[in-house]
Amino acid sequence: MTHATTDATHPRTTHRAAHGTTHPAFAIEADGLRRGYTGGFEAVRGISFTVPRGEIFALLGTNGAGKTSTVELLEGLAAPSAGTARVLGHDPYRERTAVRPRIGVMLQEGGFPSELTVAETVRMWAGCTSNARPAAEALDATGLGGREQVRVKQLSGGERRRLDLALALLGRPEVLFLDEPTTGLDAEGRRDTWDLVRALRDGGTTVLLTTHYLEEAEILADRLAIMHRGQIVLTGTPAEVTAARPARIRFTLPAGVPAARLPLHLRAAEDGGRVEIRTGHLQDDLAALLGWAHDHDVRLHGLDARAASLEEAFLDIAAAADTVTEAPTPQPEADR
């Protein structure tokens, strides 16, 4: 189940622009990144991936998988214990002064002074930002237009997330890091944020986001990587990640009709009359099932047929990765 973490589809190259300066092909490059914490715990265990300019890349993973630890390395907030990080062609930690003005960072906790109003907070932040957008533009883009005079402590959780995003956008970043950008937002706020992130991508911004909402990654990400216990276990487009997974048909058979009566090729799991069929041929098997039900005058209660979602892929991967990790194979020395 574990897949290669290097991205063969994007060779490591640089483009030389007409005016002579080099532009790295990738906005973000992680190569063999590791991060150990004091006490010896290694949260990031040798991960590699690349994000081309103008792409939305989602980093997914179980709790404690190492997403935030990874993003902090790319933001230049910490140095890796091994491997290299590159953002816009620079080491984000050692060359922080070159990288910082060109990136926008939305942390999980913004932590802004709660007594300031929204307008004061944006002004304060704009004062530390070169070439800042007009405050009204950033606030309108995040749905906070009209809330300028409200104190930060009076904002709802969702409004604080929007303010965090407005501040991350203020410096017109080329690369935007969003750590769980829609946590605490209602359905409408989440959709607004997705529209805004897409619009930024369409304008050329590269976006790296972490999220616990698999639907968010499925809808928004051009490509994604799933992390588990400090490693990337799968990477690809959402369609690639789900393509190899079986679709699912679920229904309940009437009392007295056992699943054993189903056409033989429909391999079904039955649990008290509730039947689940997993299939790589959804259309053919659904047609066979409906034909059988019609011929035998059987009603399929609660019939539900759906293609594999990222959620199923994620759960399968987490379960398979656990199996791999729990196997009694000794870890290589470098992973300790």
Ligand SMILES: Nc1ncnc2c1ncn2[C@@H]1O[C@H](COP(=O)(O)OP(=O)(O)OP(=O)(O)O)[C@@H](O)[C@H]1O
């Ligand atoms: N300062 C620290 N010292 C020691 N261990 C840490 C430190 N910060 C994080 N960790 C550990 O590193 C692991 C990865 O944490 P991290 O926050 O990167 O995961 P995550 O994937 O972002 O998790 P979540 O989805 O829960 O936010 C966790 O086991 C966490 O407890």
